[in-house]
Amino acid sequence: MFLTTARALLAISTLVCALTSMADGRLPISFVLDWKLQGVHSWYYLAEDRGYFDRENIELNIDQGDGSAATVTKIMAGTYQAGFGDVNAIIQNAARRPESTPVMVYMVYNRAPFAIMTLADGPIHRLEDLQGARLGSPAGGAAMRMFDTLARLNNLDADSVEWVNMAPNLQEQMLLRGEVDASAVFSVTSYVNLLAQGKDPEQDVRWFHYADHGVALYGNGVMVSPELIEQHPQAVHGLVRAINHGIRDAIADPDAAIEALAKREPLINKALEKQRLLYTLKTVMLTPEVSDNGLGQTDPERLARSIEQVADVFELPARPSASRVFTDEFLPPRAQRQAGQ
Template sequence: MSHVSIRRRAALALAAASAAATLGLPLAAHAQDTTPVKFVLDWKLQGVHAWYFLAQDRGYFAQEKLDLTIDQGDGSATAVTKVMAGAYQAAFGDLNAIVQNAAAKPGQAPVMVYQIYNRTPFALMTKAGSPIKTLKDLEGKNLGSPAGGAAMRMFSTLAEKNGIDTAKVRWTNMAPNLQEQMLLRDQVDASAVFSVTSYMNLVAQGLDPEKDIRWFHYADHGIDLYSNGILVSQQFLKDKPQAVAGLVRAVHKGVRDAIANPDAAIEALARREPLINKDLEKRRMLYALRTVVLTPEVAQAGIGDVSDERLKRSVAQLAAVFELPRQPAPAEVFDRRFLPPLAERKLALP
């Protein structure tokens, strides 16, 4: 077990003990009633994960009788496959990866139960002084991406919708941690990125992403995808529906509290990873909330839910790009039964 998991188990044990004492329950009885849940993140600890730890510190998982272990991840698509393989019951992962797995293996892929990233963070970025001022200007240019990067894979659909001749675009593969550096050194003309990550990498390098970088967000140019949220395994959904409902309620409370008090959320994150730059991670969290979480659609439908019609369109886009053998129906990949009432899910930044 990693030192991160050990620290989190210790923190959860303390929270569980406090909750049990508050409720006047014997600790042994409380432990017997608790459901252990292994949960994996999409990446290393960042500000966009702070709400899970805020929920943990405030005893929300313990109140739902969940013994939650949170592990760091190594990719939002990988989080899906880890749950699918049975290593974890739940994760913060990518709905698009669920669709791809569900298309190939019906009934085996995890199910999204609480959508957090309502808008895909895929983007192309170039220097503010670049001659690339429209998507059409990408023709004849050299674009950078990690090999097999999701934003690069979706570029063909972006190009089709915006009249770009993909035969006139060259690609350079690079390590994920070099995307910003290679752009800044003019080794590529533009880079296909995950905006929430690259935005703050640029800030960490002393740049102003709003002034120094020109962004082309896929969501602004016809790519109708959702992205990361809380997903659970088919087995967990079948065997422990009450635990799934409790997980969604606890995470939702954490998101709600993080929006109301970002500093408290970042402090909860820092208790797990003291070496983080708290100011930078707070800015990352607020950027994500502003750009991919609290969208106009969320203002109407509430956080956590999706539009079935939009999901159908996104599945169709994925099917075309990845040559899927079938197009899963929305109900195969998203289950809204566990969402809190709409009135509780209408959130906005203060």
């Protein structure tokens, strides 16, 4: 009964907020993150605190998530209108249900943060040393699924690898205990998990980033429903402008971004979340491609390759077009998307 009452009160509160927003001319947009609050979400709250969404007449209601692929299915179900999630999940769903699959409108992670991590003092020094090794991964983990592509591009025998299934929160521990030779991970998560366990991810661990070895995949970004694009295209422009402004501000002042995050979740470890933010900027966001094309953009040829790689691994019934997966229609001018300017 308590849960039922709580849900009812939450629904009433959400309705009241939506009606208030519409009354003062702001469009309410429901937005879901890919996970619990972390440093990589700080720019949304920094943008909110600095009034960037208000300036665009948007009332952005942000909820925590439970997976970057789940963002796509939640938008498809109509629970949310927009969110932060994985473009590769868009590719998979667009191959089967293109009419309801969201579209990426701002690419945040220019490189998918998939990596193989192994101990720096262990026997694996090169990719070739992974042959015959025991690799850890959660069952169905994206980095594990994409390992065949990594292997094919680098002439490795993928069948020689023995996979050990484990809970996501045990990947670092089992590697450190020597229970696996390496793990297929989401680097921006494992990096901070290692820090939390008193390890130096730069010195104690050797990283093989998929993006450095031929895997063309992009990662997480801002996606919106087809309905939001059709019914409120100017709001999508405004949403992207505000988020882009927040990201640029977070790059310029990471401490301010983390403080904005901490206002929503006071229990976060601010030092670790700042490390996560800085590591993400360095490894998956501020790439040479972003330097050339600006934040939020993709390279059409690379995006086409990434669609082929995902389609091959997941045996998709069709190859969705690049324009069905991502559009730059709503991006601000390039001059406004240059980091540090």
